[in-house]
């Protein structure tokens with residue numbers, strides 16, 4: 001079968017690959033601990049499930065407007081006002097099949113062949129692939145753990161060209177858990193305004209922030225910055241709703257309309273029942289969100305000291321999301337492996353612990369461990385990792 005050239009340019013998601021391999025081992029009867037999860041391990045709150053069930057029974061089983069039900073757009077507008085003080089109108093909102101889909105539509109609507117998008121590394125695995133699928137060119141900016149994985153204006157000056165159309169910011173970050181402060185964002189926002197670079201702010205982990213840290217959206221800086229920003233968010237991480245597939249973008253009405261046109265000829269509207277669930281999620285009580293946040297915080301504070309106590313492992317303490325992203329280059333070398341990816345493969349084979357190699361995130365010296373799993377399992381996984389390191393360094 002001859003396939004389109006664009007297929008060859010994309011690499012399959014490394015997160016999903018490790019999950020598949022771990023699943024295979026589990027199916028063979030092995031006791032595998034998966035730390036690859038990119039989703040909360042909690043179920044969707046009951047009242048949200050009820051809202052979807054009731055909507056279905058009431059006959060809301062048909063198409064909706066492509067960009068989402070007016071009531072859902074309003075719930076999103078109210079959420080943005082409540083949480084960040086933003087004023088958006090319905091024509092500035094699109095609801096899609098998850099934030100991932102919304103980002104896909106965005107690149108399709110924004111990029112001409114050769115247009116460049118700046119992506120700070122480590123990055124979420126789908127950003128560069130989605131840019132390539134839109135015939136764009138991903139331009140990564142390498143950052144290090146020492147600089148807390150944050151980019152600055154000097155980095156942007158190096159990376160920007162006349163072809164730069166957009167910058168992606170993801171705070172809190174998957175995979176590093178780092179949060180950009182207002183002071184970090186102001187010069188970045190100025191630079192983007194001056195050079196007419198659209199800011200894409202992926203705020204999907206907004207609600208998962210720990211130990212007194214706070215969230216600040218770059219679009220809060222000023223009206224001008226808000227106009228130059230497209231905010232992407234959704235219910236997947238905040239309300240444990242990954243399977244419902246509801247995400248949204250808020251920004252320039254012309255861009256939102258173009259994204260809507262593309263959706264109208266591809267996916268049409270996101271599932272009707274899921275939209276009713278999302279209305280309940282945003283309009284209903286938020287205490288279940290806070291309960292999940294607290295559970296994640298407790299896990300983080302429990303496992304972090306043990307992780308950084310492992311020989312040759314260094315890791316900054318994440319401020320948000322639900323991942324740890326340690327540099328294990330020293331450990332991997334001491335264990336006799338050429339690459340961290342080989343170390344990860346051997347760990348799964350020998351100790352039945354699945355973690356994600358950092359290469360797919362643009363950080364080949366790192367691994368990503370998700371604590372969207374029980375404390376007990378995570379502790380056992382750390383026992384096994386410790387055993388693995390001892391075994392290979394002796």
Ligand SMILES: *Cc1c(COP(=O)(O)O)cnc(C)c1O
Nearest residue numbers: 098099100124174204234236247
């Ligand atoms: C999970 C995730 C998303 C997408 O989530 P959806 O389920 O598609 O809404 C987007 N960005 C980042 C960084 C993520 O981790």
